[in-house]
Every structure is written in C-alpha cells, then in structure tokens.
Amino acid sequence: MTTALCPGSFDPPTNGHADIIGRAITSFDRVVISVIDNPAKRAMFSATERIELLQEMYGDAVETTSFSGLLVDHVRDVGADVVVKGLRTVDDYQYETQMAQMNRHLTGMETYFIPTRPEFAFVSSSLVKEVARLGGPMSGLVPDVVEKALKERLS
Numbered sequence: 448m449t450t451a452l453c454p455g456s457f458d459p460p461t462n463g464h465a466d467i468i469g470r471a472i473t474s475f476d477r478v479v480i481s482v483i484d485n486p487a488k489r490a491m492f493s494a495t496e497r498i499e500l501l502q503e504m505y506g507d508a509v510e511t512t513s514f515s516g517l518l519v520d521h522v523r524d525v526g527a528d529v530v531v532k533g534l535r536t537v538d539d540y541q542y543e544t545q546m547a548q549m550n551r552h553l554t555g556m557e558t559y560f561i562p563t564r565p566e567f568a569f570v571s572s573s574l575v576k577e578v579a580r581l582g583g584p585m586s587g588l589v590p591d592v593v594e595k596a597l598k599e600r601l602s
C-alpha cells in the first residue's frame with residue numbers, strides 16, 4: 448500500500464488544490480492531507496477550520512491532519528511513502544524543487560510533482576483571498592464549501 452502525503456497551507460483550499468488532491472486519490476492507495484499549523488503566520492482560517500473544510504470536500508476519501516516543524520519528521524510519523532505537490536509555474540518549479548532536494552537530503556524522502564491543470568495555473572490561496580476581500584466572484588476558483596466559508600468570514 449502506497450501512502451501519499453499532500454502538505455500545504457490550504458488557507459483556504461482552492462480548486463487548484465482540489466485538482467492535485469483528486470489526482471493523488473486516483474494514483475495512491477492512501478492519501479493524507481496535512482495542514483501546516485504555524486501560529487506565527489497570520490492565516491484567515493485556523494488549522495482546525497482548514498481541516499474541517501478539507502473533510503467536507505473529501506469525506507472518507509482522504510485522511511486529514513496538521514503539522515508543525517519539519518515536513519520530513521511528519522511524513523515519518525504519518526507513515527507516508529512520498530509527498531505529493533502541485534506545480535503551477537516556473538516559480539513553483541524552482542521553489543518546490545529546492546525544498547524537495549532539501550527533504551531528500553534530510554531523510555531520502557521523495558517528492559512527486561503533479562502539473563496543475565492549465566485552467567488552475569493562476570489560482571493561489573492568497574489571490575483568492577484578495578479577490579474575496581474585494582468582493583469579486585469566487586466562481587471557478589474554490590469549492591462551494593470554501594466559498595461559503597469565505598463569505599461568512601468576510602461578512
């Protein structure tokens with residue numbers, strides 16, 4: 448059984464995240480989504496709220512958890528075989544490759560990259576929050592449960 452861990456901020460989860468996670472679910476036996484819990488970073492949604500959103504999106508198809516500290520330690524604790532990350536742009540490639548190489552250096556942990564579908568290449572949590580704060584439409588950007596949570600948080 449091969450377990451993939453999908454780590455991220457997910458503040459909030461977007462349709463870009465959903466694209467990558469959905470494809471990980473079809474490729475791996477077990478998928479664990481892990482939300483980084485970094486109290487020093489001001490997030491719109493708490494780690495608990497982000498986990499709740501991901502649970503609403505996926506139900507029993509995935510496991511959800513949170514972590515702080517080194518990703519490689521968390522991967523070992525969860526019993527994951529690989530980390531799965533999405534790649535949108537050249538900037539993502541540079542940043543993610545460096546992290547993947549550091550993680551492989553630390554413990555031999557492998558990172559598998561899935562190229563984002565082109566229609567989600569411009570979607571990021573930070574831009575979604577900016578558009579939502581300024582009253583723009585969320586259509587095509589986030590799942591319905593996230594759109595509802597954004598509306599409630601910003602009302």
Ligand code: PNS
Nearest residue numbers: 454455456457483516517518519546549
């Ligand atoms: O959604 P994001 O912001 O791209 O997620 C980034 C995340 C949480 C996966 C990344 O910041 C991370 O792995 N943090 C853990 C810290 C760590 O292990 N750093 C050293 C190895 S690069």
